[in-house]
Amino acid sequence: QKEVEQNSGPLSVPEGAIASLNCTYSDRGSQSFFWYRQYSGKSPELIMSIYSNGDKEDGRFTAQLNKASQYVSLLIRDSQPSDSATYLCAVIPPTSGTYKYIFGTGTRLKVLA
Amino acid sequence: GAVVSQHPSWVICKSGTSVKIECRSLDFQATTMFWYRQFPKQSLMLMATSNEGSKATYEQGVEKDKFLINHASLTLSTLTVTSAHPEDSSFYICSARDPGKKLFFGSGTQLSVL
Numbered sequence: 001q002k003e004v005e006q007n008s009g010p011l012s013v014p015e016g017a018i019a020s021l022n023c024t025y026s027d028r029g030s031q032s033f034f035w036y037r038q039y040s041g042k043s044p045e046l047i048m049s050i051y052s053n054g055d056k057e058d059g060r061f062t063a064q065l066n067k068a069s070q071y072v073s074l075l076i077r078d079s080q081p082s083d084s085a086t087y088l089c090a091v092i093p094p095t096s097g098t099y100k101y102i103f104g105t106g107t108r109l110k111v112l113a
Numbered sequence: 114g115a116v117v118s119q120h121p122s123w124v125i126c127k128s129g130t131s132v133k134i135e136c137r138s139l140d141f142q143a144t145t146m147f148w149y150r151q152f153p154k155q156s157l158m159l160m161a162t163s164n165e166g167s168k169a170t171y172e173q174g175v176e177k178d179k180f181l182i183n184h185a186s187l188t189l190s191t192l193t194v195t196s197a198h199p200e201d202s203s204f205y206i207c208s209a210r211d212p213g214k215k216l217f218f219g220s221g222t223q224l225s226v227l
């Protein structure tokens with residue numbers, strides 16, 4: 001089992017719709033979770049971090065964390081074509097002495113105009 | 114967010130030459146930096162963890178003699194690809210962890226070895 005799993009996609013949504021991206025992780029003791037966005041040919045950029053169960057909202061983005069079920073999700077409201085990118089989920093497992101991030105393989109999102 | 118600067122953005126070199134890539138944390142001190150490699154349409158692959166003032170820790174399968182890492186100060190880590198070959202052509206990305214433990218990435222270096 002991979003430590004951090006994401007559906008590779010592509011996930012296609014129409015412009016204006018809500019895009020829902022999911023991520024599951026294997027280490028139950030993980031405490032820190034992050035979502036990154038990566039455009040083709042560019043490096044990842046941090047979108048959201050979440051540490052506690054529940055929802056965290058930032059503009060059109062909402063991160064959701066459920067530690068009991070070991071999943072973290074990212075919702076993008078009012079999706080725009082400019083949101084089309086690969087979204088990477090990252091987790092810091094508790095055994096990581098140097099806070100080494102474990103990344104999922106990413107979900108490719110396509111927002112159709 | 115924190116700023117991590119990476120240079121050069123792209124480099125083309127002949128097979129057998131060495132290439133140095135610099136990664137700087139501009140507005141914070143980073144005791145730990147990470148180097149990744151990414152092939153087209155594939156996920157990030159962690160190559161090594163760079164620790165200020167000590168030896169880097171390499172991931173399994175990464176040749177430490179080929180990918181030399183130096184982290185001589187709290188704001189600078191360098192990756193040198195020695196005797197580069199066409200199969201080393203890839204997108205190399207550095208990252209640094211800020212004091213809040215969030216990871217920020219440099220802009221990446223596209224290496225093409227002819």
